[in-house]
Amino acid sequence: MYFLRFLFRRKNGESCGRQLRRMASKQAVPRHHQNNVSSTKKLVFIITCAGLLGAALIADVLWTSSSSLSSSYFSIASTWAIGRTKLLVIPDSSTHNATQVDEKEIDSRSFLPGTYFDLPAPDLEWEEMPSAPVPRLDGAAIQIKNIFYVFAGYGNINYVHSHVDMFNFSDNTWIGKFDMPKEMGHSHLGVASDGRYIYVVSGQYGPQCRGPTARTFVLDTVTKKWNSMPPLPTPRYAPATQLWRGRLHVMGGSKENRHTPGLEHWSIAVKDGKALEKKWRSEVPIPRGGPHRACVVANDKLFVIGGQEGDFMAKPGSPIFKCSRRHEVVYGDVYMLDDEMKWKTLTPMPKPDSHIECAWVIDNNSVIITGGTTEKHPITKRMILVGEVFRFDLDSLTWSVIGKLPYRIKTTLAGFWDGYLYFTSGQRDRGPDNPQPREVVGDMWRTKLKI
Ligand SMILES: *[C@@H]1O[C@H](CO)[C@@H](O)[C@H](O)[C@H]1NC(C)=O
Ligand SMILES: *[C@@H]1O[C@H](CO)[C@@H](O)[C@H](O)[C@H]1NC(C)=O
Numbered sequence: 500m501y502f503l504r505f506l507f508r509r510k511n512g513e514s515c516g517r518q519l520r521r522m523a524s525k526q527a528v529p530r531h532h533q534n535n536v537s538s539t540k541k542l543v544f545i546i547t548c549a550g551l552l553g554a555a556l557i558a559d560v561l562w563t564s565s566s567s568l569s570s571s572y573f574s575i576a577s578t579w580a581i582g583r584t585k586l587l588v589i590p591d592s593s594t595h596n597a598t599q600v601d602e603k604e605i606d607s608r609s610f611l612p613g614t615y616f617d618l619p620a621p622d623l624e625w626e627e628m629p630s631a632p633v634p635r636l637d638g639a640a641i642q643i644k645n646i647f648y649v650f651a652g653y654g655n656i657n658y659v660h661s662h663v664d665m666f667n668f669s670d671n672t673w674i675g676k677f678d679m680p681k682e683m684g685h686s687h688l689g690v691a692s693d694g695r696y697i698y699v700v701s702g703q704y705g706p707q708c709r710g711p712t713a714r715t716f717v718l719d720t721v722t723k724k725w726n727s728m729p730p731l732p733t734p735r736y737a738p739a740t741q742l743w744r745g746r747l748h749v750m751g752g753s754k755e756n757r758h759t760p761g762l763e764h765w766s767i768a769v770k771d772g773k774a775l776e777k778k779w780r781s782e783v784p785i786p787r788g789g790p791h792r793a794c795v796v797a798n799d800k801l802f803v804i805g806g807q808e809g810d811f812m813a814k815p816g817s818p819i820f821k822c823s824r825r826h827e828v829v830y831g832d833v834y835m836l837d838d839e840m841k842w843k844t845l846t847p848m849p850k851p852d853s854h855i856e857c858a859w860v861i862d863n864n865s866v867i868i869t870g871g872t873t874e875k876h877p878i879t880k881r882m883i884l885v886g887e888v889f890r891f892d893l894d895s896l897t898w899s900v901i902g903k904l905p906y907r908i909k910t911t912l913a914g915f916w917d918g919y920l921y922f923t924s925g926q927r928d929r930g931p932d933n934p935q936p937r938e939v940v941g942d943m944w945r946t947k948l949k950i
């Protein structure tokens with residue numbers, strides 16, 4: 500939006516948003532009292548704003564989005580031009596509840612700042628730690644005691660990492676790296692660990708929006724040796740993955756086209772880094788499919804939290820599988836499996852949240868989740884990042900917002916050591932007033948958690 504503001508200021512001396520708001524406050528005056536000249540001026544101004552908005556949306560290409568912007572962007576611009584005679588007052592984010600925002604209820608002519616979707620949250624004191632050796636988006640992480648293993652991920656849209664970085668929580672240093680197998684996926688992995696072995700399932704192979712692999716590997720963190728495991732029945736992007744009762748469970752994710760949600764759920768018996776069966780077994784399908792959810796085992800129950808349906812897809816015919824944006828819906832749903840092996844639906848998150856597969860830790864019988872992405876802006880359709888820290892109490896099965904991150908960020912990799920909540924990596928926002936994604940970072944932060 501910096502570009503957008505710059506453009507508006509330069510051409511008009513005053514930002515479109517501010518002037519439109521000023522005009523909105525005059526809206527109490529009945530229309531026939533306004534003189535025609537000023538009405539015409541306003542109309543011209545409004546159309547200019549709408550045009551500039553359209554132009555800015557086209558010019559301001561996110562690296563995660565593509566040049567093929569969805570047609571909805573263009574229809575917004577025209578809605579703006581027609582609809583501006585009846586402006587609504589900008590809602591105050593502190594008095595509104597983002598969970599109550601329903602696209603159908605919002606007048607399509609109103610203007611909502613992106614910050615509207617932030618929830619009230621207490622401040623936390625964050626301390627900056629040594630940055631990861633590389634920036635990373637859609638990477639994965641597993642903590643084993645005081646060592647944090649950080650896998651794969653995009654460095655940028657055209658480059659993916661094929662190694663593991665290690666961080667030592669005891670002395671807060673990055674202590675080295677080692678390679679991943681050449682055949683392993685580079686992002687959208689499913690990962691789980693038993694405290695020594697790390698299982699790495701499926702995921703996207705290569706940069707941009709390339710295809711997924713079904714291949715599955717296991718890492719012995721003591722010897723740093725990799726082994727193959729039986730591949731998944733079919734490939735998945737970012738499936739929910741967890742070890743539960745001696746079996747590696749994999750469910751949901753996106754199918755081979757990167758967009759269609761998969762409902763399938765498979766498991767395979769594993770012990771000490773070895774599959775005890777030759778094939779994956781079908782399990783009770785998950786009520787809602789799709790990628791980028793947190794999958795947590797606690798108190799002998801399996802929880803699947805948040806996520807989305809739909810994702811960017813490769814542009815048809817593109818030799819580099821260029822990512823192009825598609826319709827996505829983000830969810831805050833929570834599902835649970837217990838002895839009955841029937842999915843139970845629990846209280847949803849305080850707001851829809853996706854890209855949280857490695858953004859959680861368990862502390863004091865609670866699941867703590869850092870950041871993510873929420874539903875797109877209902878009017879501008881821009882992506883909106885999440886800056887809250889959520890707590891899911893495993894006794895009461897209820898949610899609360901326990902703090903704010905230093906900025907909004909998605910696909911964080913979270914760890915917990917010695918009373919501190921840590922997070923690193925992901926794609927952060929454009930600033931306090933702009934929750935859209937921009938820079939891919941390797942920054943690491945920690946805060947003393949009191950819950
Ligand atoms: C948001 O809505 C939920 C559910 O209706 C409610 O429990 C919560 O207190 C609300 N939060 C605020 C800040 O109004
Ligand atoms: C992590 O740091 C602690 C404290 O300095 C040290 O004792 C330990 O050996 C380190 N672990 C590794 C794997 O480097």
Ligand SMILES: *[C@@H]1O[C@H](CO)[C@@H](O)[C@H](O)[C@H]1NC(C)=O
Nearest residue numbers: 862863864865892948949950
């Ligand atoms: C754990 O949570 C309980 C209930 O919220 C609280 O009373 C207790 O002080 C917490 N303990 C720690 C170590 O944070």
